[in-house]
Amino acid sequence: QKEVEQDPGPLSVPEGAIVSLNCTYSNSAFQYFMWYRQYSRKGPELLMYTYSSGNKEDGRFTAQVDKSSKYISLFIRDSQPSDSATYLCAMSGTGGFKTIFGAGTRLFVKA
Amino acid sequence: KAGVTQTPRYLIKTRGQQVTLSCSPISGHRSVSWYQQTPGQGLQFLFEYFSETQRNKGNFPGRFSGRQFSNSRSEMNVSTLELGDSALYLCASSLGSGGPTGELFFGEGSRLTVL
Numbered sequence: 001q002k003e004v005e006q007d008p009g010p011l012s013v014p015e016g017a018i019v020s021l022n023c024t025y026s027n028s029a030f031q032y033f034m035w036y037r038q039y040s041r042k043g044p045e046l047l048m049y050t051y052s053s054g055n056k057e058d059g060r061f062t063a064q065v066d067k068s069s070k071y072i073s074l075f076i077r078d079s080q081p082s083d084s085a086t087y088l089c090a091m092s093g094t095g096g097f098k099t100i101f102g103a104g105t106r107l108f109v110k111a
Numbered sequence: 112k113a114g115v116t117q118t119p120r121y122l123i124k125t126r127g128q129q130v131t132l133s134c135s136p137i138s139g140h141r142s143v144s145w146y147q148q149t150p151g152q153g154l155q156f157l158f159e160y161f162s163e164t165q166r167n168k169g170n171f172p173g174r175f176s177g178r179q180f181s182n183s184r185s186e187m188n189v190s191t192l193e194l195g196d197s198a199l200y201l202c203a204s205s206l207g208s209g210g211p212t213g214e215l216f217f218g219e220g221s222r223l224t225v226l
Binding site: 006008032034036041042043044045046049088090098099100101102103104 | 115144146152153154155156159166167169201203213214215216217218219220
């Protein structure tokens with residue numbers, strides 16, 4: 001079993017839709033939870049960074065962490081064609097010095 | 112501020128050869144991590160270096176090795192290449208002081224094709 005599980009998709013939605021992306025994990029030592037976005041032919045870039053459980057909102061993006069269920073989510077409101085990319089969840093623990101990534105979900109937002 | 116630079120961007124090798132990839136981190140960043148990205152497996156952690164020391168290692172065979180220099184630049188080497196080593200190799204730098212590596216800043220990767 002992988003430490004981090006993420007449905008690779010692809011996920012196709014119409015412009016303006018609410019998108020929900022999810023990951024599950026097995027290592028209870030993870031404390032830091034991140035979402036990265038990767039455009040084609042580019043390296044990933046950090047989108048959201050959350051410590052422990054709870055919600056974090058940044059514009060159209062909301063990250064949720066439920067440590068009791070070992071489940072994290074990213075919601076995108078009013079999705080735009082420019083949101084079309086691969087979204088990777090990532091997590092790390094204290095003192096672990098390594099960040100583990102999910103497989104990434106490929107998202108297409110149709111105009 | 113210059114970003115993470117990886118060279119070469121593209122390369123083609125044949126089975127049995129070896130390859131060396133280079134990564135120059137963001138100025139001031141002392142931690143460099145390497146990842147292998149493939150369509151089937153996603154991003155897989157190779158190793159992480161901080162101040163010339165390997166702090167953590169993923170589950171890759173000994174054919175994969177790396178090092179970090181005093182100026183924080185890093186190289187990774189893959190010996191006796193196999194077809195399955197074809198992938199995008201990503202380097203990421205971070206401040207990496209103490210605890211978790213924090214935000215990773217990625218380069219655009221080196222795309223290796225093994226024939």
